[in-house]
Every structure is written in structure tokens, then in C-alpha cells.
Amino acid sequence: MDEINCKQLVELVTPYLEDSLDEPTLDLVEEHLVMCDWCVDYVEQMRATIGALAGLPREPVPERLRVAVAAALEERR
Amino acid sequence: MPSASSTTLPDFERLVEQHYGSMKRLARTFVASDAVAEEVVQDTWLAVVTGIDGFEGRSSLTTWVFSILTNKAKTRGVRERRTIPLSCVGASEPDEPAVDPDRFQCDDDAWPGHWATPPRPWQRPERRLLSLEARDHLKAALDDLPERQRVVVTLRDVEGLDADEVCDLLGLSPENQRVLLHRGRARLRAALESYVEGV
Numbered sequence: 001m002d003e004i005n006c007k008q009l010v011e012l013v014t015p016y017l018e019d020s021l022d023e024p025t026l027d028l029v030e031e032h033l034v035m036c037d038w039c040v041d042y043v044e045q046m047r048a049t050i051g052a053l054a055g056l057p058r059e060p061v062p063e064r065l066r067v068a069v070a071a072a073l074e075e076r077r
Numbered sequence: 078m079p080s081a082s083s084t085t086l087p088d089f090e091r092l093v094e095q096h097y098g099s100m101k102r103l104a105r106t107f108v109a110s111d112a113v114a115e116e117v118v119q120d121t122w123l124a125v126v127t128g129i130d131g132f133e134g135r136s137s138l139t140t141w142v143f144s145i146l147t148n149k150a151k152t153r154g155v156r157e158r159r160t161i162p163l164s165c166v167g168a169s170e171p172d173e174p175a176v177d178p179d180r181f182q183c184d185d186d187a188w189p190g191h192w193a194t195p196p197r198p199w200q201r202p203e204r205r206l207l208s209l210e211a212r213d214h215l216k217a218a219l220d221d222l223p224e225r226q227r228v229v230v231t232l233r234d235v236e237g238l239d240a241d242e243v244c245d246l247l248g249l250s251p252e253n254q255r256v257l258l259h260r261g262r263a264r265l266r267a268a269l270e271s272y273v274e275g276v
Binding site for chain 2: 039
């Protein structure tokens with residue numbers, strides 16, 4: 001394979017972002033990204049999605065659990 | 078992660094708050110109800126507080142906590158006769174493209190396989206995706222993912238565990254872990270895209 005198209009690129013984004021592509025495939029991805037702004041946008045959106053997941057607000061802790069953990073900690077002292 | 082000893086305990090209140098939602102979500106894949114999942118989370122934290130002196134720091138504290146959770150949830154799941162073969166993904170899973178194939182040019186077009194309907198750039202995504210509404214939208218999309226994708230995305234991207242840790246916890250092969258993460262993230266990007274374009 002001497003080049004990949006956009007449809008193939010979007011299936012390689014996860015291993016690309018994980019840095020786990022073999023070198024020939026990584027070259028194909030990087031060569032494609034140099035030429036294709038749309039795929040650059042796609043990769044950027046994937047990064048933004050991952051960033052947004054890391055920033056999701058946490059689910060509130062039920063009072064029962066809070067109390068149980070505090071009691072267990074108290075018992076240790 | 079701080080190393081644990083009887084004199085310097087980690088900030089459990091913060092840890093419980095940080096991980097509660099993901100722990101419940103993971104437990105829920107092994108047991109039949111939210112109520113039982115909550116019990117499993119509670120049992121896990123009690124075991125962690127009691128056993129913290131035995132934590133040797135060979136893994137991160139987060140991974141240690143999640144491995145205790147997984148063991149407890151599996152035990153409960155077996156007792157309830159509910160076992161989800163989380164590792165059963167692959168050949169039997171229908172092929173799921175990351176992007177709707179209709180968005181690419183077809184074989185008769187000038188550039189087969191290239192975008193026909195390309196993604197439109199998100200202006201200042203770091204600001205737009207932080208709005209309360211965007212977060213609610215993302216949270217709902219995460220909850221809507223197929224169970225195995227949801228658990229993998231939660232552990233990888235919400236909790237920040239690495240691929241090896243997630244494979245160990247869930248008994249997944251590296252390839253299956255990657256496929257689930259890939260499909261889950263692709264669905265979430267698409268959900269955010271429709272949100273951003275609809276605002």
C-alpha cells in the first residue's frame with residue numbers, strides 16, 4: 001500500500017493516538033495528514049473528545065458510602 | 078499516588094469521590110442491579126481501608142482499587158448467576174465503522190474513500206465542550222454506549238488507566254481492548270459532533 005484514504009485513516013486513529021502503529025503504517029498516516037486538513041480536523045476532534053471525557057464531572061457519592069468509609073477509617077485509628 | 082502506610086493514609090474522601098461513578102459502572106457490568114453495584118463499591122472501599130497496609134505500590138493505587146472491585150463484583154455476579162463474558166468480542170461482533178460510510182465518496186466518485194461530508198472544525202473546542210450542556214450530552218452518550226465499550230472508555234478515558242491495566246482488569250486481549258475503545262470513542266465523537274453542530 002503506498003497511500004491510504006480518509007475512510008482507512010479514521011480506523012487507524014486509536015492506535016495512532018496510542019502510539020502503537022507499526023512504522024510503515026505510521027508513515028502512511030502521517031503522509032495522509034500532511035495532505036488532508038479534514039482528517040486533521042477529525043483527529044483533533046478525537047483528541048477533544050478524549051479530553052472532554054477526562055473532564056466529566058464525577059457522580060455524587062451516596063451519603064451511606066461516605067459514612068461507611070469514615071467509620072472504617074475511624075476504626076483504624 | 079502516595080505510598081500508603083499507617084501514618085500517611087491517602088485522602089480517601091477525595092479518592093472515593095473521584096472514582097465512585099466509574100467503580101459503580103464497572104461493578105454494574107458483573108451484577109444485576111445498581112443497588113448491588115453500590116454494595117460492591119462499598120465493600121471494595123472497606124476492603125481498601127482495611128487492607129491498605131498490604132498495598133505494596135507495585136501497581137498504582139487506582140489499579141489496585143479497581144482490581145479489588147473487579148474480584149468482588151465477579152464473585153457477586155457468579156452468586157447471582159450473572160456472568161457477562163466481557164472478553165467475548167471480535168469475530169461475532171458486527172463490523173462497526175468509526176464513521177458513517179455514507180460520509181465518504183463511493184467507488185464511482187472522483188476520490189473513492191475520501192470525505193464526501195467532512196467533519197467541520199470545532200471552534201475553540203476546549204471552551205465549548207466544557208459547558209454544562211456539552212458535558213451532559215457527553216455523559217448521556219457515554220451511558221448509551223454498548224456495555225463493553227462503555228466500560229473500556231470509562232476506564233481508559235475517564236479514569237485514565239492504561240491499556241495493559243484495562244486488559245488485566247477485564248480479561249481482554251490487547252486487540253479487543255483497542256477495538257472496544259476505538260468504537261466507543263468514535264461514537265462519542267459523533268455524538269459531540271451532532272451536539273456542536275446543533276448548538
